[in-house]
Amino acid sequence: xxxxxxxxxxxxxxxxxxxxxxxxxxxxxxxxxxxxxxxxxxxxxxxxxxxxxxxxxxxxxxxxxxxxxxxxxxxxxxxxxxxxxxxxxxxxxxxxxxxxxxxxxxxxxxxxxxxxxxxxxxxxxxxxxxxxxxxxxxxxxxxxxxxxxxxxxxxxxxxxxxxxxxxxxxxxxxxxxxxxxxxxxxxxxxxxxxxxxxxxxxxxxxxxxxxxxxxxxxxxxxxxxxxxxxxxxxxxxxxxxxxxxxxxxxxxxxxxxxxxxxxxxxxxxxxxxxxxxxxxxxxxxxxxxxxxxxxxxxxxxxxxxxxxxxxxxxxxxxxxxxxxxxxxxxxxxxxxxxxxxxxxxxxxxxxxxxxxxxxxxxxxxxxxxxxxxxxxxxxxxxxxxxxxxxxxxxxxxxxxxxxxxxxxxxxxxxxxxxxxx
Amino acid sequence: xxxxxxxxxxxxxxxxxxxxxxxxxxxxxxxxxxxxxxxxxxxxxxxxxxxxxxxxxxxxxxxxxxxxxxxxxxxxxxxxxxxxxxxxxxxxxxxxxxxxxxxxxxxxxxxxxxxxxxxxxxxxxxxxxxxxxxxxxxxxxxxxxxxxxxxxxxxxxxxxxxxxxxxxxxxxxxxxxxxxxxxxxxxxxxxxxxxxxxxxxxxxxxxxxxxxxxxxxxxxxxxxxxxxxxxxxxxxxxxxxxxxxxxxxxxxxxxxxx
Numbered sequence: 027x028x029x030x031x032x033x034x035x036x037x038x039x040x041x042x043x044x045x046x047x048x049x050x051x052x053x054x055x056x057x058x059x060x061x062x063x064x065x066x067x068x069x070x071x072x073x074x075x076x077x078x079x080x081x082x083x084x085x086x087x088x089x090x091x092x093x094x095x096x097x098x099x100x101x102x103x104x105x106x107x108x109x110x111x112x113x114x115x116x117x118x119x120x121x122x123x124x125x126x127x128x129x130x131x132x133x134x135x136x137x138x139x140x141x142x143x144x145x146x147x148x149x150x151x152x153x154x155x156x157x158x159x160x161x162x163x164x165x166x167x168x169x170x171x172x173x174x175x176x177x178x179x180x181x182x183x184x185x186x187x188x189x190x191x192x193x194x195x196x197x198x199x200x201x202x203x204x205x206x207x208x209x210x211x212x213x214x215x216x217x218x219x220x221x222x223x224x225x226x227x228x229x230x231x232x233x234x235x236x237x238x239x240x241x242x243x244x245x246x247x248x249x250x251x252x253x254x255x256x257x258x259x260x261x262x263x264x265x266x267x268x269x270x271x272x273x274x275x276x277x278x279x280x281x282x283x284x285x286x287x288x289x290x291x292x293x294x295x296x297x298x299x300x301x302x303x304x305x306x307x308x309x310x311x312x313x314x315x316x317x318x319x320x321x322x323x324x325x326x327x328x329x330x331x332x333x334x335x336x337x338x339x340x341x342x343x344x345x346x347x348x349x350x351x352x353x354x355x356x357x358x359x360x361x362x363x364x365x366x367x368x369x370x371x372x373x374x375x376x377x378x379x380x381x382x383x384x385x386x387x388x389x390x391x392x393x394x395x396x397x398x399x400x401x402x403x404x405x406x407x408x409x410x411x412x413x414x415x416x417x418x419x420x421x422x423x424x425x426x427x428x429x430x431x432x433x434x435x436x437x438x439x440x441x442x443x444x445x446x447x
Numbered sequence: 448x449x450x451x452x453x454x455x456x457x458x459x460x461x462x463x464x465x466x467x468x469x470x471x472x473x474x475x476x477x478x479x480x481x482x483x484x485x486x487x488x489x490x491x492x493x494x495x496x497x498x499x500x501x502x503x504x505x506x507x508x509x510x511x512x513x514x515x516x517x518x519x520x521x522x523x524x525x526x527x528x529x530x531x532x533x534x535x536x537x538x539x540x541x542x543x544x545x546x547x548x549x550x551x552x553x554x555x556x557x558x559x560x561x562x563x564x565x566x567x568x569x570x571x572x573x574x575x576x577x578x579x580x581x582x583x584x585x586x587x588x589x590x591x592x593x594x595x596x597x598x599x600x601x602x603x604x605x606x607x608x609x610x611x612x613x614x615x616x617x618x619x620x621x622x623x624x625x626x627x628x629x630x631x632x633x634x635x636x637x638x639x640x641x642x643x644x645x646x647x648x649x650x651x652x653x654x655x656x657x658x659x660x661x662x663x664x665x666x667x668x669x670x671x672x673x674x675x676x677x678x679x680x681x682x683x684x685x686x687x688x689x690x691x692x693x694x695x696x697x698x699x700x701x702x703x704x705x
Contacts, residue, residue: 043450046458047457049457074567209669211668212649273635275636275637377660378667378687379689381690439636441628442619442638
């Protein structure tokens with residue numbers, strides 16, 4: 027029957043034969059074309075495993091795992107005098123992490139390669155000129171080119187922030203304990219892990235035109251270099267702090283969120299935060315469930331404490347400018363946020379009590395001072411950094427004879443998670 | 448004789464080539480790959496009966512495209528359908544006319560030969576009709592949105608740009624309205640939460656920073672409540688005004704400070 031189907035005669039044979047030949051050829055071509063494009067991966071222009079090696083490298087650098095003394099990096103960032111006299115081992119990885127400017131210094135124009143088996147594959151990270159056009163984008167968008175293959179990626183700021191778990195927390199000290207509680211209520215709070223650094227303010231000032239007292243600040247920050255760039259920024263006034271955070275689509279940390287993260291969460295485990303209220307005996311420090319876990323508590327009681335360990339928790343006056351004990355990062359609490367007690371005093375926004383906008387715990391107070399506790403608040407007029415600009419009411423004032431007091435700050439972001447709870 | 452054989456050979460070649468072309472599917476920008484396929488195990492999709500199983504989604508500028516398998520019902524063993532369907536933010540399964548049917552009359556579907564290490568592909572074996580079988584290979588170009596080996600580094604996803612731009616003072620979210628929040632579209636992402644007497648259980652949002660607690664402004668939120676009806680006095684537990692100011696309840700349910 028099959029043979030009868032093809033029983034043509036004479037000219038028809040030739041025509042049919044020709045048509046079938048053409049169709050056969052065309053369909054084979056398309057089949058091969060599909061197969062080739064579909065099988066691009068297994069055809070291996072750039073093997074997937076090479077992409078994995080490149081992305082490993084890129085994500086490590088983005089996570090801060092690189093040396094500031096890297097030759098290419100120091101030259102690329104030379105106008106900031108970033109690495110002048112800098113010992114890379116003194117700068118914690120987390121201060122270099124998720125930093126678009128540092129990442130760009132490391133990779134822009136740099137020709138790198140990875141080795142797979144016996145072959146070297148070149149790769150390059152390409153940056154887009156200008157700010158991202160996508161509204162709301164706070165991540166860095168780059169193209170990564172491996173050989174002839176190019177793909178687009180976004181680098182998220184996951185390592186700079188941490189989210190406050192949903193639940194009820196302590197706010198500032200008040201007479202009635204019940205009035206101190208507040209709930210996140212479906213609002214997601216993303217809190218910066220560190221205080222804002224001099225480097226970030228320096229970069230921000232370079233782009234800013236419309237602030238008062240700008241020239242003085244620009245000059246001051248222009249002179250900062252080396253390790254100082256990784257120290258907290260302590261010279262801004264509240265209006266400038268708010269402008270800085272707002273330009274990053276964030277806001278200055280609020281007083282109640284600061285209290286929430288500086289008190290311990292007060293529950294048996296992290297996962298209990300959503301379902302249980304904090305204990306009324308929650309210690310006023312972020313280091314653990316026992317009062318004794320705070321060196322300030324031990325010092326106040328006259329109990330012995332280990333200085334090195336204490337300074338890693340609270341940067342009090344005994345720790346400041348002391349060779350062994352002056353750590354760039356200290357005071358990490360239960361949420362993974364650092365620099366909560368000691369260090370420069372911290373400005374916070376307080377909508378309920380506007381005259382309680384400063385957490386005074388600082389390196390101007392000895393370890394035994396009662397300011398090194400969560401929820402303590404005093405007033406800063408925000409007009410300057412002199413004694414006259416602060417009102418501590420009955421709280422012990424800064425113990426320092428010089429008439430200038432550092433005030434640091436950090437940013438946070440609020441996102442509304444609708445239709446929740 | 449020779450000519451006839453040659454013609455048969457060409458026809459077979461044509462048939463085989465079209466077969467080869469048909470069985471390979473390239474899926475760009477894949478995400479939400481079915482968890483069983485993502486885990487790298489082979490999987491027979493036989494339950495729940497009558498359900499729609501999303502095998503994967505592919506996101507592009509125009510919206511998303513889903514590959515769906517409708518599991519056959521026990522009383523209709525050949526009612527399985529494998530189809531693509533497009534949508535803006537989600538796949539409208541109910542709209543049958545939007546389906547691009549790949550195969551129907553399917554009795555059994557199995558995912559197998561799943562490889563996320565080298566080829567980034569998996570195969571679907573379909574049994575349909577009278578014991579006919581077809582194997583479909585899906586290639587998902589590396590890297591996929593699902594693979595997050597590298598913290599902080601991910602392929603660019605196309606996101607819908609919201610057309611509505613808000614200004615300071617605009618309401619960016621109405622509590623209890625079932626609508627998604629638009630507060631990220633406020634200028635510089637700054638917004639303030641507030642509650643209403645009509646909706647004490649869910650936070651609403653207003654564009655602008657620190658826009659609560661002062662005279663004439665909304666009261667700030669301390670916490671929401673599960674209680675359905677709360678009077679003005681009762682709301683004092685859930686909202687607050689700046690020190691020295693008092694809560695005022697407006698006739699329209701607004702809670703303000705004076």
